[in-house]
Amino acid sequence: MDPMVTVMGYVCDAEPLKVAIIDCSPRDQEMMSYGGAKWTISELVSRRVQAFAHWRNVTIKPRLYWPAGRKHDYPDIEKYDTIIIPGSKLHIDVGGIQKHPWMENLLEFIRDVPSSTSMLGICFGHQAIAAAHGAFVRKIPKPHNAEIGFAPVYKTEYGKYDVLFKDLPNDFEGLFSHFCYLPHPPRGTRVLAYGDIPGMVQAYRIGESTWGVQFHPDYLPHNISELVNERKRWLSKMMDISRIKIKAQQRHDEKVLINFIDHAASV
Numbered sequence: 001m002d003p004m005v006t007v008m009g010y011v012c013d014a015e016p017l018k019v020a021i022i023d024c025s026p027r028d029q030e031m032m033s034y035g036g037a038k039w040t041i042s043e044l045v046s047r048r049v050q051a052f053a054h055w056r057n058v059t060i061k062p063r064l065y066w067p068a069g070r071k072h073d074y075p076d077i078e079k080y081d082t083i084i085i086p087g088s089k090l091h092i093d094v095g096g097i098q099k100h101p102w103m104e105n106l107l108e109f110i111r112d113v114p115s116s117t118s119m120l121g122i123c124f125g126h127q128a129i130a131a132a133h134g135a136f137v138r139k140i141p142k143p144h145n146a147e148i149g150f151a152p153v154y155k156t157e158y159g160k161y162d163v164l165f166k167d168l169p170n171d172f173e174g175l176f177s178h179f180c181y182l183p184h185p186p187r188g189t190r191v192l193a194y195g196d197i198p199g200m201v202q203a204y205r206i207g208e209s210t211w212g213v214q215f216h217p218d219y220l221p222h223n224i225s226e227l228v229n230e231r232k233r234w235l236s237k238m239m240d241i242s243r244i245k246i247k248a249q250q251r252h253d254e255k256v257l258i259n260f261i262d263h264a265a266s267v
Contacts, residue, residue, distance in 0.1 A: 002153045010089070015059075016060060016061035017053070017057045017059065017060045017081050017082060017264055017265050018060065018063075018079065018080045018081045018082070019046075019049065019058070019059050019060055019061065019062040019063070019081065019082045019083075019084060019264075020062075020063055020065060020075040020077075020080040020082070020083050020144050021042045021045055021046055021062055021063070021064050021084045021085075021086065022042075022065050022067065022074070022075075022083065022084070022085045022086075022106070022109075022125075023040060023041060023042035023064055023065065023067075023068065023069075023086065023088075023092060024067065024068050024080070024085065024086075024088040024090065024103075024106065024124055024125070024128065024265060025040065025041050025042070025068060025086075025087070025088040025089060025090065025225070026068055026069075026089065026090055027069060028089075029041060029088065029089050030089070030225065030226065030227055032044045032219070032223045033222065033226060033235065033250070034047060034048070034220065034223075035047070035229050037246045041073065041087055041088065042064045042066070042086055043064065044086075044218060044219075044223075045084060045086045045122070045218045046062045046064060048218045048257065049062065049084070049218075049257060050062065050262065051058065052254075052257050052258050052261055052267075053261050055258075056109075056258060056261055056262060056265075058261055058265045059244065060261075063080075064103050067102055067105060067109075068088070068090070068100070068102060068105055072105060074105070074109045077112060077114065078119060079114055079119065080224040080266070081117065081118065081264060082117065082118045082119070082120075082264040083113055083117060083119040083120070084117070084120050084121075084122070084125070085110075085121045085122065085124070085125030085128055085129065086122045086123070086124070086125055086218060087125065087177070087178075087216060088123075088124040090103075090124065090129075091124075091137070091138060091139075091179065091180045092106075092124060092127050092131055092137050092180070093136075093137040093138060093180050094136070094137075096137075097131075102212070103124050103128075103133065105130055106132075107128065108132075110128060110129055110132035110133075110209040111132050111133070111209075115207045115208060115209065115210070116208075116209065116267070117209065118209040118210075118260070118263060118267060119209065119210045119211070120210075120211050120212075120213070120260050121211070121212040121213070121244050122212075122213055122215075122216060122217070122218055123176075123177065123178050123213075123214060123215070123216055124150065124178075125209050125212065126182065126203075126204075126212030126213055126214050127180060127181075127182055127212070127214075129206070129210060129212045130185060130186055130204070130212055132188075132203075133186035133187075133189070133206060134186045134187060135182060135184060135185060135186045135189075136183075136184070137181070137182060138180060138181060138182075138183055139178050139179060139180055139181075140178070140179055140180065140181050140197065140200075144197055145179070145238040145239055146178065146179045146235070146238060146239055147168055147176045147177075147178055147181075147195070147200075147214075148176055148177050148178075148224065148228065148235075148239075149175070149176060149177075149224055149243065149244040149245040149246055150174070150176070150221075150246070150247070150248045151173065151174060151176050151195060151196060151201050151215075152171060152172075152173060152174075152195060152196050152246040153169070153171070153172055153173065153193045153194075153195055153203070153215060153243070153253070154171050154193060154194050154202075155170045155171070156191050156192055156193060156194065158171070158190040158192055158205070159191075159192035159193045159199075159203065162190070162192050162205060163171075163262075164192065164203070164211050164213075164256055164257075164259050164260060164261050164263070165192060165193070165203075165256070165259070166259050167255060167259075168231040168252050168253070168255055168256070169183040169252060172252040172253060173245075173248045173249075173251070173252070173253065174195075174202065174213070174214070174215025174216070174217075174253040175215055175216045175217070175219050175221065175224060175251075175253060176214065176215050176216065177216060177219070177224055177227055177247075178214060181197070181200045181201070181214065182200070182201040182204075182212075182214070183199045183200065183201070184237035185200075185201050185204045186204075186206065186208070189204045189205065189206050190204060190205045190206075191203070191204050192204055192205055192211075193213075195214070200214070201210065201214070202214045202215065203215075204224055208267065209261065209263070209264075213253075213256055215253055216253075217253045217254045217255075217256040217257045218257065219236050219246075221237065221247060222246075224244070224246055225246055226236055228241055228244060
């Protein structure tokens with residue numbers, strides 16, 4: 001990529017930042033509303049990232065891949081500056097990998113991404129990157145069963161100085177929707193944040209340019225409301241859905257996407 005030019009604190013790229021978005025959701029994944037239309041998770045991520053990039057004067061050229069639906073649908077890594085692996089209703093724990101053999105290909109793809117390529121995993125992607133590097137993903141134990149809506153995120157000492165969490169408070173609320181979690185990070189990983197559920201890793205960094213966040217900086221609060229309504233009967237069996245927090249006093253976690261874009265554009 002050509003050298004970057006900084007104007008008034010914003011990063012301006014000389015050519016588009018090429019972003020590959022790896023959609024790992026099944027065909028029956030709920031659609032997400034944004035801007036008056038319905039989108040797949042990967043389409044929502046694409047539009048949200050483009051909106052933030054536009055605000056930062058960074059031009060992005062995204063392309064969507066769907067290995068969950070088309071066998072071996074992965075990008076040529078050398079043609080992209082950045083990889084994003086968003087959420088999915090699927091689980092990448094031991095049972096999920098046994099049920100969906102394509103997940104092994106996903107883990108192999110992740111391991112092949114060069115350390116110089118910026119990569120961000122969100123929710124399922126957070127767990128997938130960790131699994132690819134040797135960690136085990138588990139179901140959230142009782143009595144919690146799930147983490148949905150806004151919940152606390154606490155920076156570690158590493159998190160306080162990491163570029164991904166730049167300008168975020170040391171304690172903030174993230175927007176969650178997950179049933180599995182990462183109890184232990186891969187070896188050599190810097191844990192950036194924990195949450196209220198004991199031992200749950202909410203964010204980590206591997207090397208210089210790979211991150212995972214359990215929360216959803218890509219979702220809007222109403223997306224969580226939509227998911228809860230879609231799954232109301234099932235969710236009511238495992239938790240009190242009336243206690244799900246959909247509103248935050250002030251939202252900070254979206255800044256993660258902005259910081260990731262800034263980092264990717266500056267490399």
